Amino acid sequence: MHARTHAGEHLGAEPVLPYLSPELDGEKMLVGANFASAGVGILNDTGIQFVRYITILHYITCMMSASQ
Amino acid sequence: MHAFHQFQANIIHIAKQLRYFEQYQKRLTALIGADAATRLVRGALVLITLGGNDFVNNYYLVPYSARSREFSLPDYVSYILSEYAQVLEHMYDLGARRVLVQGVGPIGCVPAELALHSLDGTCDPELQRAAEMYNPRLMSLLQDLNARHGGEVFVGVNMKRIHDDFIDDPKAYGFETATEACCGQGRFNGMGLCTMVSSLCADRDSYVFWDAFHPTERANRLIVQQFMSGSVEYIAPMNLSTVLAIDEELERQQQSTLP
Numbered sequence: 042m043h044a045r046t047h048a049g050e051h052l053g054a055e056p057v058l059p060y061l062s063p064e065l066d067g068e069k070m071l072v073g074a075n076f077a078s079a080g081v082g083i084l085n086d087t088g089i090q091f092v093r094y095i096t097i098l099h100y101i102t103c104m105m106s107a108s109q
Numbered sequence: 110m111h112a113f114h115q116f117q118a119n120i121i122h123i124a125k126q127l128r129y130f131e132q133y134q135k136r137l138t139a140l141i142g143a144d145a146a147t148r149l150v151r152g153a154l155v156l157i158t159l160g161g162n163d164f165v166n167n168y169y170l171v172p173y174s175a176r177s178r179e180f181s182l183p184d185y186v187s188y189i190l191s192e193y194a195q196v197l198e199h200m201y202d203l204g205a206r207r208v209l210v211q212g213v214g215p216i217g218c219v220p221a222e223l224a225l226h227s228l229d230g231t232c233d234p235e236l237q238r239a240a241e242m243y244n245p246r247l248m249s250l251l252q253d254l255n256a257r258h259g260g261e262v263f264v265g266v267n268m269k270r271i272h273d274d275f276i277d278d279p280k281a282y283g284f285e286t287a288t289e290a291c292c293g294q295g296r297f298n299g300m301g302l303c304t305m306v307s308s309l310c311a312d313r314d315s316y317v318f319w320d321a322f323h324p325t326e327r328a329n330r331l332i333v334q335q336f337m338s339g340s341v342e343y344i345a346p347m348n349l350s351t352v353l354a355i356d357e358e359l360e361r362q363q364q365s366t367l368p
Contacts, residue, residue, distance in 0.1 A: 060129050076129050078121035082162040083189045085122055
């Protein structure tokens with residue numbers, strides 16, 4: 042749960058749906074939308090490096106489970 | 110490789126998020142008409158949290174990262190803030206008039222950094238230095254933008270300042286630990302991601318950090334309390350309670366001038 046969800050609750054609003062959710066339609070759009078994404082930065086190359094980081098972690102995890 | 114592509118596809122860059130914001134407004138217009146859609150967006154509170162990853166997952170991701178060879182820290186802060194200014198201006202152009210801009214948190218104190226750089230749970234000084242340099246400069250950027258637009262559009266949150274309270278004295282806020290993550294593995298439970306196989310704490314409410322980077326739900330609730338009623342050290346030029354009171358008053362005045 043993110044701060045934005047709680048900020049919404051505090052203001053008496055229902056939690057907003059992710060913008061890409063198929064459920065975000067009609068009246069539900071009137072309370073807003075959540076456009077946020079994990080790993081995103083101000084700079085475009087921030088995301089790319091984040092992917093590398095995750096990939097390396099994933100790779101290590103895979104290697105560890107493969108060696109067990 | 111499958112996981113790689115899947116993850117890459119999941120990152121929505123900020124330029125794309127802004128295109129979605131625009132698209133959302135077109136859909137709103139189709140639903141309730143152009144005037145009502147514009148009013149809805151102008152009256153909305155927009156939250157944006159951006160910048161932390163530009164340090165943790167870029168400048169400081171690896172020693173001698175490309176960006177750290179290209180820029181000194183003060184120059185990097187200037188560079189990302191000049192890019193951020195364009196993002197915020199774009200949001201203004203798209204009709205946002207109340208934007209809560211969250212600065213960078215205590216990135217040197219997150220369990221992920223402690224796991225890598227700390228023996229005893231003391232924060233990484235270099236990352237803390239970055240956050241301490243970035244937040245006040247973000248605040249002054251927001252001041253400049255507000256001056257340019259002649260209104261208090263952008264409200265800045267010093268996330269590090271809010272978090273510092275928990276980190277300096279976790280027990281005062283009912284937390285048992287501000288160094289260990291609730292869900293993770295390895296030192297400080299701060300290695301890697303929170304997954305099905307991670308070690309999970311018994312009582313998440315007594316932890317500041319849920320995973321290697323992010324606060325727990327309870328910590329987030331305390332953060333939001335500061336959004337609502339914090340002093341200008343935490344949220345400037347004013348807190349959300351003040352914003353709401355001003356906006357309600359404006360709305361009342363507008364309604365009373367209607368024929």
